[in-house]
Amino acid sequence: MKPRRRKNVASYVALIPAFIIVVFAYLGTMLWTVQISFTDSRLLPSMNFIGIRQYERLFATPRWIISLENMVIFGVGLIFVCLILGFLMAAALDQKIRFENTFRTIFLYPYAMSFIVTGLAWQWILNPTLGVQQYVRNLGWTDFRFDWIIQNDKAIYVVIIAGVWQASGLVMALMLAGLRGIDQELWKASRVDGIPAWRVYLNIVVPMLRPTIITSVVLLSLAVVRVYDLVIALTGGGPGIASEVPAKFILDYLFGRSNIGLATAASSVLLVIVLVIITPWLYYEYFRPERAKGAK
Amino acid sequence: MLQATSTPATAAALSGPSGPRPRSVTAGRIGLYAFLVFAALFFLLPMYVMLVTSLKTMGEIRMGNIFSLPSEATIEPWIQAWNSACTGLNCGGIKVGFWNSVRILIPSVILSIFIGALTGYALSLWRVKGANLLFAILLLGAFLPYQVFIYPLVRIYSTIGIYGTMTGIVVTHTIFGLPLMTLLFRNYYSSLPIELFKAARVDGGGFFQIFFRLMLPMSTPIVIVACILQVTGIWNDFLFGVIFAGRENLPMTVQLNNIVNSTQGEKLYNVNMAATILTALVPLVVYFISGRWFVRGIAAGAVKG
Numbered sequence: 052m053k054p055r056r057r058k059n060v061a062s063y064v065a066l067i068p069a070f071i072i073v074v075f076a077y078l079g080t081m082l083w084t085v086q087i088s089f090t091d092s093r094l095l096p097s098m099n100f101i102g103i104r105q106y107e108r109l110f111a112t113p114r115w116i117i118s119l120e121n122m123v124i125f126g127v128g129l130i131f132v133c134l135i136l137g138f139l140m141a142a143a144l145d146q147k148i149r150f151e152n153t154f155r156t157i158f159l160y161p162y163a164m165s166f167i168v169t170g171l172a173w174q175w176i177l178n179p180t181l182g183v184q185q186y187v188r189n190l191g192w193t194d195f196r197f198d199w200i201i202q203n204d205k206a207i208y209v210v211i212i213a214g215v216w217q218a219s220g221l222v223m224a225l226m227l228a229g230l231r232g233i234d235q236e237l238w239k240a241s242r243v244d245g246i247p248a249w250r251v252y253l254n255i256v257v258p259m260l261r262p263t264i265i266t267s268v269v270l271l272s273l274a275v276v277r278v279y280d281l282v283i284a285l286t287g288g289g290p291g292i293a294s295e296v297p298a299k300f301i302l303d304y305l306f307g308r309s310n311i312g313l314a315t316a317a318s319s320v321l322l323v324i325v326l327v328i329i330t331p332w333l334y335y336e337y338f339r340p341e342r343a344k345g346a347k
Numbered sequence: 348m349l350q351a352t353s354t355p356a357t358a359a360a361l362s363g364p365s366g367p368r369p370r371s372v373t374a375g376r377i378g379l380y381a382f383l384v385f386a387a388l389f390f391l392l393p394m395y396v397m398l399v400t401s402l403k404t405m406g407e408i409r410m411g412n413i414f415s416l417p418s419e420a421t422i423e424p425w426i427q428a429w430n431s432a433c434t435g436l437n438c439g440g441i442k443v444g445f446w447n448s449v450r451i452l453i454p455s456v457i458l459s460i461f462i463g464a465l466t467g468y469a470l471s472l473w474r475v476k477g478a479n480l481l482f483a484i485l486l487l488g489a490f491l492p493y494q495v496f497i498y499p500l501v502r503i504y505s506t507i508g509i510y511g512t513m514t515g516i517v518v519t520h521t522i523f524g525l526p527l528m529t530l531l532f533r534n535y536y537s538s539l540p541i542e543l544f545k546a547a548r549v550d551g552g553g554f555f556q557i558f559f560r561l562m563l564p565m566s567t568p569i570v571i572v573a574c575i576l577q578v579t580g581i582w583n584d585f586l587f588g589v590i591f592a593g594r595e596n597l598p599m600t601v602q603l604n605n606i607v608n609s610t611q612g613e614k615l616y617n618v619n620m621a622a623t624i625l626t627a628l629v630p631l632v633v634y635f636i637s638g639r640w641f642v643r644g645i646a647a648g649a650v651k652g
Contacts, residue, residue: 061554062473066481069466069525073481076522077488080499087498096502136386143383156635157387160394163634163641165583167600168627171607172393175400175413175620182413189411216390224642276492280585284604301494306590311498318494329490337486338479 081322088315096311105316114292115317118300121207125296126275128211129218133271134264136215137222142252144223145230155227159220166217170284173213174200206286206294210278213285218274222267229263230256269332276325297321401425401620408616424617428625432618434605441622444602448582448629450513451598455520456577462521463528463573464566468558470529471536472544482533489526493586501590511593519591520581528573531647535569536562572644575637579630599626 091101109115140158144151161169176182179198187195199205233256241251257264279298286294297317304314396413401424403417430440437443466485470478500519504510509518547557588598597605603626607619634641 059473059554062469062475065465065469065554065558066475068462069469069481069485069529072522072525073484073488075503076496076500077484077491080496080503081491083499083502084495139382140386143379143386146379148379148383154383154387156638157390159642160631160634161390162645163579163630164627165585165600165630167583167585167604168623169393171603171619171623172397174607175616176393176396181408181411181616185411186413216393220390221645225646228642228646273490280600283585284608287608298492298494302497302586302590305494305498314494315498318492318498321492322495325491326487329487333483333486333490338483 084315085319085322087311088319090312092312092315094309094311105312106320109313109316109320112313114295115297115300117292118295118297121210121294121296122275122278124207125210125214125278126272128208129214129275130268130271132211132215133219133222134267136219137267138226138257138260140219140223141226141230144227155223158223161217162220164217166278166280167284169213169217170281173209173216174285177209177212200286201290203290203293206290210282210285210294213281214274214278217281218271221270225263225267226260229260233259265332269329272328273325276321397620397624401428401617401624403617405615405617424615425621425625427615428618428621432606432615432622433609433612434602435609435611441599441602441606441625444597444599445625447592447596447602448599451516451520451588451592451596452578452581454517455524455581456574458517459521459524459528459577460570460573463525464532464563464570465558466525466529467532467534468536468562469554471533472562473554482529485526485529488523489530493523497590504591510591513592513596516587516592516596516598519587520577520584523587524577524580527576531569531573531576532566534647535566539565571637571640572647575633575641575644578633579641582629 087096088105089100089102090097091099091104140154144154148154177197177200179185179201184195184197187197200209237255238251241248241255277298278296279302282288282294282296282299288295288299298321301314301317301321304310304317399416400408400413402420402422404419404421404423407418428440429442431438432440469475470482475481501510504515504518509515543561544557547561552561582598583600584598585600585604588596588601592598592601603622606622637644
């Protein structure tokens with residue numbers, strides 16, 4: 052075989068670190084995790100295969116079911132609110148606003164901070180005896196209540212509030228970039244035709260922003276599946292297990308409760324969920340036959 | 348400011364009306380600013396509350412009113428947070444975590460960017476068999492939940508003796524930073540004019556020669572973006588720090604959470620808030636200094652280079 056012009060042994064040498072990482076740290080560990088989930092491993096991994104019994108146990112565990120429910124509530128809430136708030140902020144900033152830079156900086160700065168900081172900041176504000184609730188009571192409304200953080204059925208919404216505070220700036224930045232990419236002629240034309248601005252936004256601009264919206268949804272979904280630090284810092288999964296999430300469930304069973312079989316089964320479920328969401332998008336974004344240019 | 352905004356209006360007045368021009372003060376405009384101001388308040392509120400709380404005495408905090416300015420501001424909580432805040436038995440202050448984070452940050456950032464640049468360069472400019480497959484798995488890896496990899500990694504680390512060490516946490520950040528770094532550099536190198544690369548080849552440049560003498564020196568813009576992403580990302584990490592760093596090397600985020608959510612003793616809210624702000628300081632400084640670069644970075648990381 053004739054060697055290709057740009058082929059070079061050195062290029063393979065250079066890829067050794069990446070190759071090792073992909074094979075051992077990604078593929079190997081992933082398969083290993085899935086394999087453990089079919090055994091009866093507890094404190095230490097065992098090779099005693101028991102089929103899908105860990106999965107049956109997992110879905111019979113109320114705490115796991117609560118985690119999944121919370122992930123769905125958090126996910127729907129976070130994505131929905133972030134998209135709307137992010138879009139509104141971006142659209143507002145796109146109106147030739149004074150102090151645009153200042154507003155943009157303020158909207159985005161929480162994104163630079165860690166989930167731990169975000170969680171602790173909101174834990175403090177939402178603390179019923181010292182935070183907003185007490186403040187309003189001191190003002191005279193003595194039976195005012197805003198103690199979601201210690202209520203079983205509301206705690207997960209507190210996580211949404213903190214999550215929105217952290218992430219909606221990111222959506223704003225992405226949307227603003229999208230809006231700036233829209234041809235100014237569109238606005239002139241619509242003004243000439245006398246179409247109200249909100250209709251232009253709803254019927255033309257939002258559909259044009261579809262790629263940006265999809266990207267935002269993918270990024271937010273990723274944060275939803277991974278959400279861990281925020282819950283640790285904000286509610287600690289409590290009260291009780293009311294704001295438990297899958298990522299925290301897995302780590303608790305892995306290290307705290309030494310129930311490796313159950314934890315890896317839970318990881319595998321999470322893995323399948325993400326693969327189902329992400330694979331079509333990745334293919335569409337990077338590996339689609341190079342017809343529609345610009346995607347690279 | 349004033350001059351700049353009044354000029355167009357004056358000009359219009361002088362030349363007379365020439366078709367409808369948007370009036371500067373309308374109900375819609377006021378609503379727009381009202382929305383922006385309310386949104387800004389929502390985003391500033393936690394920072395404001397943390398800041399004023401960190402400057403109050405505990406006595407004043409117990410009196411209530413989290414929104415009021417401190418009656419007599421004190422920086423004592425800040426000193427305490429830095430020097431002597433307690434996590435369980437250790438009372439060395441948040442500075443212990445700060446220096447741990449710095450020690451984790453520097454090698455992790457350098458190593459992850461270097462390997463990412465090298466991988467991106469090999470994948471974009473050289474014909475490598477299986478390049479697409481490697482890239483696809485890397486990309487997928489960027490999106491999978493970390494829980495899938497963690498337990499086996501702990502086992503591998505224990506076997507080779509780096510579990511709970513500085514090496515362990517640096518390797519972890521390099522592993523999980525690789526997908527994004529590769530993506531950034533691959534896209535950047537593909538966007539450079541290919542003639543440049545061909546010319547270097549014709550001049551007899553080898554793989555590493557071209558990389559070190561041509562590509563790396565040309566990479567400044569993307570290296571800046573990569574630095575911003577990695578510095579903020581690694582500084583803000585909690586999960587890897589808590590699992591892989593070992594008790595001696597816990598990063599600042601982990602130590603902060605231990606201080607604030609520790610169940611022992613009286614909760615010193617002012618000290619906790621000061622510690623929280625101190626932890627947020629590094630990424631915030633990066634954010635304020637880098638400004639547009641930061642946005643470019645997250646956009647590049649989020650969408651495509």
